[in-house]
Amino acid sequence: MSDPQLYTVGWICAIATESVAARAFLDEEHDGPSHVAQHDNNSYVLGKIGRHNVVIAVLPDGEYGTTSAAVVAxxxxxxxxxxxxxxxxxxxGGTPSSKHDIRLGDVVVSSPHGGKGGVFQYDFSKTIQNVAFQETGFLAQPPMVLRTAISSLKSTYELRGHHLADEVERALKCIKKRKKYARPAPARDKLYKPGAVHPIAANSYDDTCDIAYLVARDDRDEEDDDPAIHYGLIASGNQLMKDTRIRDKLVIDKGVLCFEIEAAGLMNHFPCLIIRGICDYSDSHKNKEWQGFSAMMAAAYARDLLRQIPPNKVEAERPISEALHAIKHKIDRLQQTTAATSADRRTDKIERWLRPPNPSTNANHARKLHHEGTGVWLLEHPVFQDYTTMLDHLAKRNGRLILSFFFDFSDEAKKTVDGMLRSFVLQLYQGETDSARALDASFQAHRDGRDQPSTKALSDTLFTMLAAQEQVVIVLDALDESTSRDELLRWIKDTVSRQGLSPIQLICTSRPERDFQFDMPSLMGEENSLALDKQSVNVDIRSYITAQLSERRDFRDKRLSPEIRDEIQRKVGDGADGMFRWAFCQLDSLARCRHEAAIVDALASLPPDLAVTYRRMIESIPTELKIDAMRLLQFLVHVERPLTLAEAKEVIATQIENEPRRFDVKRRLYRDADVLDYCPSLVTIVHATDDELHLAHFSVKEYLLRENKFNIINASSSITSTCLTYLTDIKGSHPGIKQDFPMARCAAEIWTRYAVFAQASKDVARAIVNFLENEETFQRWACLYQPDRAWDRDPGLPRGSQLYYVCYEGLVEPARGLIAQGADVVARGGECGNALQAASLRGHQEIIRLLLNKGADVNAQGGLFGNALQAASWKGYQDIVVLLLKKGADVNAQGGEYGNALQAASWKGHQEIVVLLLNKGADMNAQGGFFGNALQAASWKGYQDIVVLLLKKGADVNAQCGEFGNALQAASSEGHQEIVILLLNKGADVNAQCGFFGNALQAASWKGY
Structure with missing residues (x-):
């Protein structure tokens, strides 16, 4: 099998005819690729032309247009x-004119013309006569090395002529069905006058069109190349051009030589040269007679062109993957703040004063969840392309002029205009622009930050800062998740109409809700108010469903029949109607089906919308969990902030349905993730500084608020009763309110908001007052709510190891205080071994820096994970891995359950960290820990890309060690067939004896694979 790294030329074909022609001109054909990317569904032909290794890809059968081309690329x-x-x-399709004698079989090569890079994108509403076209995008030029080669080849053809027709004759010998690809008789090349319309029902134009409509053309003479090569502008759209009037208008106005339907999907994402053999004249007289020969001529020219280019010139070009990465960063720039946080103490004071929400967390979460290969249609949207062109222009002048904010229903600080304004003024301030003085003045006016600014004061400050900018882009995402919509619309109106501001370009996204559908077009202009294309979204949804059926263990282990898979793809994919959330919920429900009959029944009665979907989810909650689940959902609908997982577990452990009401420590869940069992698909865990429980989607909240048991009157009674029971019980049963009761402060917050609805008795209210009287003491030690009882229970921890728990929780200021009081930063003990390992496991980078600066040993051994590097690698914290390595962490240190850092990262599937560790000298064959080595860990978990990487780096495919004996046995035991095949192809011994199962055959047989 061929190594994909060896191929430097990408050649894309739209149809099988073009692919056959391309293969016929390969000097040699290679074996297929050894592996392809996880979500790549293309098929490839590999070979060589001259001294270049070429990969040929063809669009899926029956799929044409810019979107399909972009996905293949x-x-x-x-x-x-x-x-x-x-x-x-x-x-x-060619465009013959008085200036260009274009005929069937000729070749058109994209070349700059009229200020365009060789290809321009257009669109038109219909493909019949008498309709208008619209230019919709400016597309990039092909790489310089190709343009230089064109110039060289063009001069050669001028001097000596070309011999492409002869090359086609020789190449035909490689094709069995060569008649389709041979040159038709010259009499079969007929050009009709623009007014001649070919009837749709006719099979060929010869039997229907009057000869009077034919255009008379002289034969080419001996000085003319035949077929000829033309250089100029190619027009690309998503539909075939069949209208001669529009064709001729574009010839006159733009100088177009050719029409086609794929290039526009490539040029800005796959910098390339477009070469087209002319098979018709872009009119209604379509036939396939010339397609084969025209494809052969185009391929012959492409081969001549490649032979002009020295390999070192190609190697000097930047890989296209890097170019695509740069394009994707344009989207990232719409979702990121535009300046790094300044270390200046005054900036820190300003930030502490404003306490703005961080929009980058939403952008990072979105990137993490993004399904590869989707969203291509958005990149191709003409308005988006114009927008990114403008961003490029701005970036060259000043890369700090893009402000972004993401409204988020699950984050209190990101629901309001006030939060948006705080974020914007800080983003501008961190950009170190001249406008920073306006915020400094506001800070001083508010008694150096002792007073908080009003929303109006923030808005006035922002407009003052914006007035100092030359041009600003403001991105507002998910307007519908704002709780202050009227105020937000007033602010947008004020922004777009305010005098004295430099040009501000505003991009907003929202669900199509009435407020915005009615007001936004009048504010932004009808032409700038765009609806997402549901069909394009559905294509992305189907791509996601296909991947989930292949990759998600709940489906993979069921070994679904092709018929069932097809039914899921059809019913869930086609039924989504552009709504990803609906499709996600149906997949989640199907994944929980215990047998095929249940899946068939579920598919037969899919809910029509999200409301019915959520109702069924609630109905499906097991009876023994339902009471607690309802109460937990009530909390999540109405609390001012998300619940921490620790608080959620306290809600479940508090019993208010039966007498006596009490908080039962023994009902605390063992594992945080078990909270999700109570409300599957309705709630989700978000990993931030602390793990938090959120409603999974804002539509969940909308649905629940419409249900009687979740309205404010009914829910507040339950919420308040839970809080009062909790506070009263821990006050009475646990004097002094021990710090291991995480919901104590949350309960007080909620009670002060909802007590009025509960009509609590004076006695219970007095208990709350008593609690609040101790608030100062409670606040001082609330950050240590885990320790006291944990220290007593854990004999592995020395007394006074509060530092361990503070570092585990990521509490920076208490950690500094304890260290200042003499806490031992190198003390060992606890499940994580030491404070540094605890902070590394939880991702607390600032605490890690503090501990290392105070003398913590970066290589200290002990605990479940052995050392800090292994803990961070297991959790996937790449920045922390980099930090620890920089501070001297031993990349090959052994210890703990997982052996070493490389094995831990391989077991959890963190490919970027695996690459990082290997580049830092990690031994991929090092043995130790439960799995024995990294290859076995990755094989057991099914991470094929990591298995390929380790084997490529020299991992021993037959190494024997660990629980499963070897990698083949580990992969066989979990049914990872692709990895089994890969290991066998790499020489794995199918009969090797070792490990828990004895051999691979026994391992596969044990679970029925």
Missing amino acids: QGLIHSFPNVRIGLMVGIG
Whole structure:
């Protein structure tokens, strides 16, 4: 099998005819690729032309247009990351004119013309006569090395002529069905006058069109190349051009030589040259007679062109994958703050004063969840392309002029205009622009931050700061998740109409809700108010469903029949109607089905909308969990902030349904993740500084608020009763309110908001007052709510090891205080071994820096994970891994359950960290821990990309060690068939005896694989 890294030229074809022609001109054909990217569904032909290794990809059968081309191109560059130049080679419609004698079989090569890079994108509403076109995008030029080669080849053809027709004749010998690809008789090349319309029902234009409509043309003479090569502008859209009037208008106005339907999907994401053999004249007289020969001519020219280019010129080009990465960063810039946090103490004071929400957390979460290969249609949208062109322009002048904010229903600070304004003024301030003085003045006016600014004061400050900018882009995402919509719309109106501001470009996104559908077009302009294309979204949803059926263990282990898989893809994919949340919920429900009959029944009665979906989810909650689940959902609908997982577990452990009401410590869940069993698909765990429980989607909250048991009157009674029971019980049973009761403060917050609805008795209210009287003491030690009881229970911890728990919780200021009081930063003990390992496991980077600066041993051994590097690698905290390595962590240190850092990262599937550790000298064959080595860990968990990487780096495929004996047995025991095949192809011994199961056959047989 061929190594994808060896191929530097990417060649894309739209149809099988073009692919056959391309293969016929390969000097040699290679074996297929050894592996491709995980979500790449393309098929490839590999070979060589001259001294270049070429990969040929063809669009899926029956799929055409810019979107399909872009998806194929993305798959190609993910699977062949070293591809540096691209070609789109195939057929197109010619545009004959008095200036250009274009005939069937000729070749058109994209070349700059009229200020365009060789290809421009247009669109038109219909493909019949008498309709208008609209130019919708400016597309990038092909790489310089290709343009230089074109110039060289063009001069050669001028001097000596070309011999492409002869090359086609020789190449035909490689094709069995060569008649389709041979040149038709010259009499079969007929050009009709623009007014001639070919009837749709006719099979060919010869039997229907009057000969009077034919255009008379002289034969080409001996000085003319025949077929001829033309250089100029190619027009690309998503539908075939069949209208001669529009065709001729574009010829006159733009100088177009050819029409086609794929290039626009490539040029800005796959920099390439477009080469088209002319098979028709872009009119209604379509036939396929010339397609084969025209494809052969285009391929012949492409081969001549590649032979002009020295390999070192190609190697000097940047890989296209890097270019695509740069394009994706344009989207990232819409979702990121535009300046790094300044270390200046005054900036820190300003930030502490404003306490603004951080929009980057939403952007990072979105990138983490993004399904590879989706969203391509958005990149191609003409308005988006114009927008990114403008961003490029701004970036060259000043990269700090993009402000972004993400409204988020699950984050109190991100629901309001006030939070948005605080974020914007800090973003501008951190940009170190001249406008920073306005915020400094506001800070001083508010008694150096002792007073908080009003929303109006923040808005006035922001407008003052914006007035000092030359041009600003403001991105507002998810307007519908704002709880202050009227105020937000007033602010937008004020912004777009305010005098004295430099140009402000505003981009907003929202669900199509009435407020915004009614007001936004009048504010932004009808032409700037766009609806997402549901069909394009549905394509992305189907891609996601296909991947889930292949990758999600709940489906993979069921070994679904092809018929069931097809039914799921059809019913869930086609039924989504552009709503990903609906499709996600149906997949989640199907994944929990225990047998095929249940899946069939579920597919037969899919809910029509989200409301019915959520009702069924609630009905499906097990009876023994339902009471607690309802109460937990009530909390999540109405609390001012998300619940921490520790608080959620306290809610469940508090019993108010039966007498006596009490808080039962023994009903605390063992594992945080078990909270999700109470409300599957309705809630989710978000990993932030602390793990938090949120409603899974804002539509969940909308639905629950419409249900009687979740309205404010009914829910507040239950919430308040829970809080009062909790506070009263811990006050009476646990004098002094021990710090291991995490919901104590939360309960007080909620009670003060909802007590009025509960009509609590004076006696119970007095208990709350008593609690609040101790608030100062409670606040001082609330950060240590885990320790006291834990220290007593854990004999492995020395007395006074509060520092361990503070570091585990990520509490920076208490950690500093304890260290200042003499806490031992190198003390050992506890499940995590020491404070540094605890902080590394939880991802608390600031605490890690503090501990290391205070003398913590970066290589200290002990605990479940052995050392800090292994803990961070297991959790996937790449920044912390980099920090620990920089501070001297031993990349090959052994210890703990997982053996070493490389094995821990491989077991959890953190490929970026695996690569990082290998680059820092990690021994991929090091043995130790439960799994024995990294290859066995990755094989057992099914991380094929990591298995491929380790084998490529020299991992021993037959190494014997660990619980499962070897990698083949580990993969066989979990049914990872692709990895089993890969290991066998790499020489794994199928009969090796070792490990828990004895051999691979026994391992696979044990679970029925």
